[in-house]
Amino acid sequence: MTKFYRLFPFLLLLSMICFYPVTNVFAAENDTAENELDISLSSKENLFDISNMKPGDWAPRTITVQNSGSKDFVYYMQLQNSGEKKLFNELLLEVKAGDKELYQGKLAEFESLPERELTSGTEENLDITIRFPEHLGNDFQGLESAFVFSFTAEGKEGTTVQAMTMGHVASVGPTPGGSNLPPTSTNIIILMLLGTLLVAGGIVLMIIRHYRRMKIAQ
Numbered sequence: 001m002t003k004f005y006r007l008f009p010f011l012l013l014l015s016m017i018c019f020y021p022v023t024n025v026f027a028a029e030n031d032t033a034e035n036e037l038d039i040s041l042s043s044k045e046n047l048f049d050i051s052n053m054k055p056g057d058w059a060p061r062t063i064t065v066q067n068s069g070s071k072d073f074v075y076y077m078q079l080q081n082s083g084e085k086k087l088f089n090e091l092l093l094e095v096k097a098g099d100k101e102l103y104q105g106k107l108a109e110f111e112s113l114p115e116r117e118l119t120s121g122t123e124e125n126l127d128i129t130i131r132f133p134e135h136l137g138n139d140f141q142g143l144e145s146a147f148v149f150s151f152t153a154e155g156k157e158g159t160t161v162q163a164m165t166m167g168h169v170a171s172v173g174p175t176p177g178g179s180n181l182p183p184t185s186t187n188i189i190i191l192m193l194l195g196t197l198l199v200a201g202g203i204v205l206m207i208i209r210h211y212r213r214m215k216i217a218q
Contacts, residue, residue: 059131060128076115145170
């Protein structure tokens with residue numbers, strides 16, 4: 001038993017020497033796999049960080065998707081809500097690659113871009129625009145929406161890697177005086193029509209009064 005305790009440190013050292021090359025091989029293999037398939041984004045944190053957005057506003061952004069590895073891959077973009085749903089369900093999204101429109105519709109209805117191919121060492125720009133619909137009323141003031149864009153690259157062997165960027169949109173809130181959201185273009189047109197009707201009515205009344213005075217004078 002005493003001999004065993006004397007030999008124990010030696011056996012432990014021997015086992016470490018034996019397993020060290022094996023662990024290095026696995027680590028090297030993992031590093032190699034990561035280097036072969038690698039997707040990176042020009043915007044690593046927040047693609048959108050917007051405050052005081054109001055009806056009719058839009059925010060364009062451009063993100064560069066890069067194949068930084070040594071293997072070709074196809075990639076697709078997805079979007080997940082990570083905050084409140086009310087504003088998220090109403091915001092509009094547009095995605096373009098050059099002159100080609102890839103998506104136009106509601107943010108909440110976006111599922112995924114069709115697979116796009118990037119060869120090793122190449123990149124492409126995606127133009128992404130968030131729009132605040134003009135018809136949204138005062139019940140959307142002071143709301144926030146948070147979401148995540150995830151880009152997944154897939155190699156020919158089925159290996160996948162992922163990169164993500166965030167989005168945050170906050171609508172304009174009520175002022176200390178309690179005023180509402182700025183009027184939309186539709187509301188402005190209605191106000192202009194009402195003003196025109198009032199002016200026209202005033203002119204008609206003036207003409208009527210003028211003719212009455214002329215009759216009285218006769």
